[in-house]
Amino acid sequence: MERDIEQLNLALNNVKILRSNVRLVFESLSSGLRTEHGEEGKENKFILELQDLLTLVNNNLRDVEGAVSSLTTPPGPFSLGNSTHLSQETTQERQQLYGQLVNSYKWTDKIREYSAIAGNILATNSFNKTYKTFGTKRRKTQTSNHNVPPEVIENLITSIDRLFSDVAITSSRPFVPNPLIQASLGRVLKAMIAFKGLMIEWVVVKAHSESNDLWTESRYKVFRKVTENCHAAMCHFHSPMMPELAVRSFMHWFHSYITLFSAPCKRCGNHLHCNLPPTWRDLRTLEPYHEECK
Amino acid sequence: MGVTILQQFPTENRTGPDTIELLSKRIKALGAMQHGNFLVDCETYTSVPQLGHQRTVHVLHNSEQPATVFSILDTGTKTIPLATDGLFDLLMMKMSSFYTSKKQTKAESKGPRFEIGDFCVKLGTITVSSNFKGILVEVEYKPCVVPAMCWDLMKEFLQGFLGFSVPSTPPTYLQNRMQELYTPIDTIHQYLEQFMIYRKSPGIGVRT
Numbered sequence: 001m002e003r004d005i006e007q008l009n010l011a012l013n014n015v016k017i018l019r020s021n022v023r024l025v026f027e028s029l030s031s032g033l034r035t036e037h038g039e040e041g042k043e044n045k046f047i048l049e050l051q052d053l054l055t056l057v058n059n060n061l062r063d064v065e066g067a068v069s070s071l072t073t074p075p076g077p078f079s080l081g082n083s084t085h086l087s088q089e090t091t092q093e094r095q096q097l098y099g100q101l102v103n104s105y106k107w108t109d110k111i112r113e114y115s116a117i118a119g120n121i122l123a124t125n126s127f128n129k130t131y132k133t134f135g136t137k138r139r140k141t142q143t144s145n146h147n148v149p150p151e152v153i154e155n156l157i158t159s160i161d162r163l164f165s166d167v168a169i170t171s172s173r174p175f176v177p178n179p180l181i182q183a184s185l186g187r188v189l190k191a192m193i194a195f196k197g198l199m200i201e202w203v204v205v206k207a208h209s210e211s212n213d214l215w216t217e218s219r220y221k222v223f224r225k226v227t228e229n230c231h232a233a234m235c236h237f238h239s240p241m242m243p244e245l246a247v248r249s250f251m252h253w254f255h256s257y258i259t260l261f262s263a264p265c266k267r268c269g270n271h272l273h274c275n276l277p278p279t280w281r282d283l284r285t286l287e288p289y290h291e292e293c294k
Numbered sequence: 295m296g297v298t299i300l301q302q303f304p305t306e307n308r309t310g311p312d313t314i315e316l317l318s319k320r321i322k323a324l325g326a327m328q329h330g331n332f333l334v335d336c337e338t339y340t341s342v343p344q345l346g347h348q349r350t351v352h353v354l355h356n357s358e359q360p361a362t363v364f365s366i367l368d369t370g371t372k373t374i375p376l377a378t379d380g381l382f383d384l385l386m387m388k389m390s391s392f393y394t395s396k397k398q399t400k401a402e403s404k405g406p407r408f409e410i411g412d413f414c415v416k417l418g419t420i421t422v423s424s425n426f427k428g429i430l431v432e433v434e435y436k437p438c439v440v441p442a443m444c445w446d447l448m449k450e451f452l453q454g455f456l457g458f459s460v461p462s463t464p465p466t467y468l469q470n471r472m473q474e475l476y477t478p479i480d481t482i483h484q485y486l487e488q489f490m491i492y493r494k495s496p497g498i499g500v501r502t
């Protein structure tokens with residue numbers, strides 16, 4: 001494909017050169033004898049010049065023929081479908097449609113190419129731990145995780161409540177059936193967590209003395225930073241195939257903030273950096289780090 | 295209201311304003327912004343002999359809680375803290391025939407107040423009946439309410455701008471209350487503790 005286009009380009013270029021040299025011949029012929037041919041033997045000089053030009057044309061013609069012979073003829077006529085009629089369009093504004101059509105064809109081609117590559121890569125790195133194998137074992141079909149019966153969510157929340165002794169959870173349902181839970185982590189902080197079905201939708205971390213409002217940020221820098229990191233973790237643990245596990249791992253990670261003020265940074269060994277304690281917890285090891293040290 | 299640590303800073307041949315200036319410069323270099331001034335004052339009343347066993351009432355005001363009057367009743371065997379609203383001052387005036395104040399003992403700590411991150415730093419000049427006595431540095435870490443959790447962190451912060459004059463143990467008042475929730479009255483207790491020390495300390499024109 002690439003070679004064909006290259007050769008086509010070469011052939012077209014050769015035709016262009018040929019045309020320009022032929023034009024030179026005619027130009028020279030039409031102007032006839034000129035002053036630069038001098039007085040002596042001017043006819044001879046003119047004929048010689050013409051001869052040179054004609055040989056050049058001859059060479060060019062040979063190049064063109066060579067280039068054309070190496071081209072492969074397309075197999076049958078191109079079928080353009082209805083788009084052939086676009087070329088016969090007379091109204092001004094629709095004449096540009098053809099160009100756009102060609103562009104969109106190019107895009108679809110690219111998409112097909114990329115998706116094929118992506119498909120290959122994904123096929124070689126299969127998700128062994130996810131829904132596929134899990135589902136065949138248990139024959140559990142879960143069609144959606146944002147439209148689940150309230151009892152399922154209730155069960156999940158009570159199980160998390162039992163998981164940690166120092167996390168106290170109270171739930172309310174301002175928007176049935178999606179609960180809003182308030183998780184108090186010891187005497188360190190509290191978090192307002194909004195659920196959408198079984199998925200965590202929003203997290204705000206605040207001091208115990210602050211309001212339970214879901215929409216206002218904490219007035220303390222440290223809790224604003226923790227909120228930010230909670231959002232990152234929420235996205236990290238998010239897994240549409242296993243929403244319960246995602247919530248559980250998030251809560252497990254969140255529980256590590258019980259040492260927010262007391263644990264020094266694992267990297268630099270200090271408590272403070274930029275007047276903040278280590279606000280980041282490693283997602284796997286749960287070790288405390290400063291934002292700048294992680 | 296978060297955990298607050300009150301800490302003396304040695305003046306070492308410097309005058310009071312010079313020391314405040316030095317500490318202000320250090321804390322500003324760390325990125326602190328000045329947010330107004332503060333004032334904590336303490337007046338002590340003693341019961342008249344007719345009431346029998348002598349009791350002492352310390353009445354304190356803190357500009358951080360401007361609508362509250364704190365008082366600590368010292369019976370000799372135990373102390374009873376009380377937080378009331380501003381009318382308590384008028385009540386004390388009404389009771390002047392039972393409780394009399396020794397005017398010379400009025401102690402004050404005042405100076406600039408800085409905010410840096412979640413910390414609040416106050417550099418106070420101590421005067422007892424308008425005689426200069428020393429420098430008190432108050433550091434509050436606002437997000438945390440349990441002293442045991444953040445003592446190490448606060449010690450690091452204090453060492454950051456006071457140098458190594460910071461003791462490695464918390465103030466004596468806090469030592470028994472490390473696991474409890476911190477309240478404004480705890481700050482008042484710490485101030486009273488310091489004021490008592492300064493009242494007894496020799497200085498220019500000591501009157502106890």
